[in-house]
Amino acid sequence: MSEKFSPTLRIGDLSDFIAPSQACVVSLKGLKTTAPNTVKRDKHEVAIANKEQTDPVKISLKDCLACSGCITSAETVMLEKQSLDDFLSNIDKGKAIIVSLSPQSRASLAVYFGISPLQVFKKLTTFFKSLGVKAVFDTSSSRDLTLIETCNEFVNRYKQIQLSNNEKSNSALPMLSSACPGWICYAEKQLGSYILPFISSVKSPQQIIGATIKHHICQKMGLRPDEVYHVTVMPCYDKKLEAVRDDFVFEVEQEDANKNGLRIAEVDSVLTTGEVLDLIKFKAVDFETLDDSPLDKMLTNVSEEGYLYGVAGSSGGYADTVFRNAARMLYGREIEGPLAFKSLRNMDFREVTLEVDGKVVLKFALCYGFQNLQNIVRKVKIGKCDYHFVEVMACPSGCLNGGGQIKPKPQQSPKELLQSLETIYMENVLIKDPFENLLVKSLYDEWLEKPGSEKAKRHMHTEYHPMVKSVTAQLHNW
Ligand code: SF4
Ligand code: SF4
The missing domain is CATH 3.40.50.1780 (Rossmann fold)
Structure with a gap:
């Protein structure tokens, strides 16, 4: 099971693992146990289900808190549904x-x-x-809706911060993208309330x-x-x-x-x-x-001629699209051609900036994989992150490298497979601005009215919830 989830969900494998299929915090809350063992250390007291004496743990995915307590066990999380x-x-x-x-x-x-x-x-x-x-x-068609709502949210946040003259504002920057559930799970479970206001409210x-x-x-x-x-x-x-x-x-x-x-x-x-x-x-x-x-x-993003269309970026193109839109809407700059992303530590951590009159006015980053993510969240926590927007993905190399993708064939290395995926991803795909997508325009005309409308907020946006630290995580912290 562990290889299938993103690294942020798997990171708990290291030592917060009590016992396969008996570590579930949900089972500790809800299932009948008889004479649980009690472990006492200093002031802490935690009940650990006794393997022989509990009813079998059987929970649904809906109950799972993705606490990593059992993600190494294929049997524990029931995938029935x-x-x-x-x-x-x-x-x-x-x-x-x-x-x-x-x-x-x-x-x-x-x-x-x-x-x-x-x-x-x-x-x-x-x-x-x-x-x-x-x-x-x-x-790809709903991804364009996600992108339009994300562009709209970013421009509003940026303007609010400018208007408030950088004093305390309800808006938070950097805005962190929200399309990756591995990252959202990690943010809610491991990082908690300080990070949540920075995450875009747009659904995936x-x-x-x-x-x-x-x-x-x-x-x-x-x-x-x-x-x-x-x-x-x-x-x-x-x-x-x-x-x-x-x-x-x-x-x-x-x-x-x-x-x-x-x-x-x-x-x-x-x-x-x-x-x-x-x-x-x-x-x-x-x-x-x-x-x-x-x-x-x-x-479906398909033209009359039968071509598929989409945006640049194999994980959704969030940084690319929001950057171009912000440059246009906030500074009247139309950016032609590919963006000049600069690699920092590695290809999974890149940034791009827009300068106006010698001053950096937009600073965006792509941040893929748990290691790079750690750097960003640390800086956000201490108020030293100077990015305006970060496209966050839990998997190294992004979504093409997700744990549910088809594995490399014999004699094919993961790197070779990834290169083939990167190449083929854009085959038959014409790059098109999501704001020009006629299908999406018709959805706004018929149903959502306009980006950021009350209807769009109701159906296209969501909320995040800090989760109480799991028993397993508490044990990990001893
Ligand atoms: S990940 Fe955590 S909450 Fe989910 S089934 Fe495993 S132990 Fe229970
Ligand atoms: S495949 Fe994409 S959405 Fe899924 S966990 Fe990896 S980066 Fe996140």
């Missing part, structure tokens, strides 16, 4: 299944099968529809496509939200933990007013790229020879 079996059983139940595919998963399958990402998308559409899936969408592309499907698109398809079972295909396991957060569940009234409201998740299940490959193999499909199906255009 997020598995291929669950996906197939919901098809059998007659639900309207909608699949949303991430561009990183597309790239991983493209390298594996030796075909282009566009072909992967078309063949996966054929494959999923042969199983009974109703529509296959693309999270996975949750934004979930909200868009369940609150808007399903109506256009003539479906109720509870009739839709929405599955995403993602490059990491951390996305499964994200999908089950309470913040991403909403209630709808039932026809029978005496019944309690139905609780509906924006995303019902997350499959990793590797799990989709397992499904293709399980169904004994010759994937490369499948017919190409037309793409579902309702929520």
Whole structure:
């Protein structure tokens, strides 16, 4: 299990591990135990479940606090609700299944099968529809919504800080990106309340496509939200933990007013790229020879000519897009061509600046992987971080290197695989400003009104919650 999660979730492996499947803080809170052992050291007193005397630990992903207490144990976190079996059983139940595919998963399958990402998308559409899936969408489209809301939030924060003349303001800079659940989990669990105001309130592309499907698109398809079972295909396991957060569940009234409201998740299940490959193999499909199906255009970044489009940056292009937009909106500067990112310690820590009249007015960074992340959060904590925006990703090299991606083939090194993924990621993709995305424009016109509107805040933004330190973490600190 541990290799599958991002390094920030795995970092707890080092020594905060009591015993596989018996360390769960949730089990200590809720399950019946008999005569627990008690460990006393100084003033601390912590009950540790006795392996022989507890009921078996069985919790759902929703209960999991991602405290790292058991992430090294494959058995402990029950993946029942997020598995291929669950996906197939919901098809059998007659639900309207909608699949949303991430561009990183597309790239991983493209390298594996030796075909282009566009072909992967078309063949996966054929494959999923042969199983009974109703529509296959693309999270590049919701990523553009995420980017627009993030640009808007950044410009507002920056202006507020300028207006308040750098005195105490409700806005906090640097603004830290929010699309990576590995990072969010780490921030809530390990860093706590001091870091949370710096994190962008915009939901990740996975949750934004979930909200868009369940609150808007399903109506256009003539479906109720509870009739839709929405599955995403993602490059990491951390996305499964994200999908089950309470913040991403909403209630709808039932026809029978005496019944309690139905609780509906924006995303019902997350499959990793590797799990989709397992499904293709399980169904004994010759994937490369499948017919190409037309793409579902309702929520897909595909042009009339059949080209996919997106932004520069294989982890979502947050720093790139927000930087260009801020330069335009705040300083009237149009930046053509690639941004001049400068590597600092390594390729996973890069920065770019904009100077106006000899003064640095925008300073952005890309920060991937736990080691680099540590530097940023330390500086934020002591008030010495001079970046305005940081694109944070938990995995070294970003999302193409997520723990749910297809593993290297024999004789292929991880580095070679990553290079192939970086190259293929942009194949068939035209770079396009998210603000020019006609699909996204129509979503604002029909539904969200404008970036940062009340509706956009309700559906596209979220909150973070500091979590009480786990028992395992307390033990670690002794
Ligand atoms: S990660 Fe923590 S909360 Fe989640 S199942 Fe393991 S011990 Fe329990
Ligand atoms: S960097 Fe990307 S792949 Fe890795 S945990 Fe974050 S969202 Fe998942």
